[in-house]
Amino acid sequence: MKYLVILLFLSVAVTSCKEDEKQEDVVITEPIIEPEPVKEFGFVLDDYVVKRDTVKNGDSFGEILERNHIGYPKIFNIAEKVRDTFDIRRLRAGQPYMLLCANDSLQTPETFIYQENSIDYVVINFKDSISAYKDKKPITIVEKEASGIVMNNLSETMENQGLPYALINDMSDIYAWTIDFFRLQKGDRFKIVYKQRFIDDSIYAGIESIDAAYFEHKNEPFYAFNFEVDSTKRISDYFDENTKSLRRTFLKAPVQFSxxxxxxxxxxxxxxxxxxxxxxxxxxxxxxxxxxxxxxxxxxxxxxxxxxxxxxxxxxxxxxxxxxxxxxxxxxxxxxxxxxxxxxxxxxxxxxxxxxxxxxxxxxxxxxxxxxxxxEKLPEAESIPESLKSKYVEFIEPLKSKLDGIQFDDHNTNSTSEENIVTSNIQ
The missing domain is CATH 2.70.70.10 (Glucose Permease (Domain IIA))
Incomplete structure (x- = not known):
């Protein structure tokens, strides 16, 4: 009986060890996450040998391709085929371009991409057949708000809070007919609701529009709302809260910030x-x-x-x-x-x-x-047509509420609000 108990004990111990060994053999593997392919201008860059450069002084389209082993007969053929889409003589020094080359030992160029500016670009394909098209980088439009109190002049106040210079010019243009910016007073205040463009959500690409503005000069308020008066021709202008145009027949000054x-x-x-x-x-x-x-x-x-x-x-x-x-x-x-x-x-x-x-x-x-x-009492520009006045009043109501809700910080003149992504162009 004694030996039987010992055998049973050894049997249980061996079984237990085998189960432990089985547990130790179990390996939990994490799922492999493949990295997202790098895309630019609609191409998967990993599929090519990518050559980037900028147009140098004296460079031409032909010289760039010839340096990359494309013969002049083919270059001439490419130029002829794409001239209705893009004039190759329009390459400007300093502008970036990219060559997508075959991913092999020869690295033969297949596609030429020229950036006309930070947004617009031209693609010329010549791998098999020749084709060309124009496109734009995906743009994100971000709505922003800003406010400030003038301590010296408008330009200095806006620059001190890091607002884009183009925004300063646009503000001065909006009020150029109604406010004498050469006679601003300390304590004059402004608020702005505007939109900025960003490439790939991070690269600043300029001011899209100023949708609404408020300027308080000598304690007198001046509202400005951007309203489209002709949807067919896409013509817009700035009007106050009473539908009157902010423009006058003449600008107050022939130079800005003087x-x-x-x-x-x-x-x-x-x-x-x-x-x-x-x-x-x-x-x-x-x-x-x-x-x-x-x-x-x-x-x-x-x-x-x-x-x-x-x-x-x-x-x-x-x-x-x-x-x-x-x-x-x-x-x-x-x-x-x-x-x-x-x-x-x-x-x-x-x-x-x-x-x-x-x-x-x-x-x-x-x-x-x-x-x-x-x-001189100079003539004013035309106000909103009678047929559009009710539409205008309805249009500016939320914008005016947004402007009125922006707070001035008397202790900090450099205040800007949170941004809001309002629309995006997807490539």
Whole structure:
């Protein structure tokens, strides 16, 4: 009996050891996750030998392909086949391109991809047959909000909080007809609802639009809402909360972010001339040499020449009542008889003629007589058509609520809000 118990014990022990051994042999394997293929411009890059470069000065499409072992007969054939889609002579120095080559020992180029800018690109395929098409990188549009309190000037305030420079220009354009940015006061405030473009969710690609803005100047509020007035031609403009256009027939100034160094003054006396009466019939805007000068309204160039103390200048006839003149230019960009639109660059700030420093002297005629444009009641642009007013009121309601909900931080003028992805173009 004693031996039987011992045998039973040994049997159980051996079985237990075998079960332990079986358990130790069990190996749990994690599922293998294959990495996502790297794609760009719609191609799986792992399928090719990828060669990246930029167009150098003097480079041509033919020279780039010839350097990569494509013969000129084939290059000529490619150029002929794709010219309706893309003119190969339009390659610009500094722009990136990519060659997708066969993934073998010869590495023969099969596809040429040229980036016209950060968004648009051209694909030319020539592996078997020749074809070409244009496309865009996938763009994500992000809605953002910003607010600020002006401590010195608008440009400095917006730059200090890291807002894009293009946004600063767009803001000044929106209010160029209603607010004198040369006379902003400390404590003036603004709010903006705008959209930015991003490539691949991370690379900044510019301002898409400013949808709504609020500017408080001298405690007076100025709302601005971007509204499409012609859906067929996709024409939009900015209007206030009462459906009135923010535009005026004339811009307040011919240069952006400048300062008035001398105003229209018929009683001006200058010490250098023995305090004799020397009327100043223009408004001087001081700005660095090379600053673009803008046409303040639509019109036809009446003069673009150089004469005496005026130096190089442009004169524009806007209609039967108004004309404007821009003196002391470094150079003109327009010619006599050319039609220009409001905001077009017509020249650059210089020091030609009689001038003590770089500036543009802006002169304004009404019915043939020079007048002070800042004291004239100039005509306004058209407001929203009556047929669209109810649609406009409904359209701006959520935008106005969003603007009104943005808080100013009196202790921190550099405040921006959380961003919101509103739409995305999927490649």
């Amino acid at each position: 300062r008035i160094s001398s105003r229209y003054n018929l009683n001006r006396r200058i010490a250098y001339y023995g305090y004799k009466l020397r009327p100043h019939k223009g408004t001087d805007f001081a700005a660095p040499i090379g600053t673009p000068i803008l046409a303040t309204a639509n019109g036809t160039v009446e003069e673009s020449t150089r004469r005496g103390g005026n130096g190089k200048y442009v004169k524009i006839k806007h209609n039967g009542t108004y004309s404007t003149q821009y003196l002391h230019m470094k150079d003109q960009k327009v010619k006599k008889g050319q039609y220009v639109k409001q905001g077009d660059v017509i020249g650059w700030v210089g020091m030609t003629g009689n001038t003590g420093g770089p500036h543009v002297c802006y002169r304004f005629w009404k019915n043939g007589k020079q007048v002070d444009p800042f004291k």
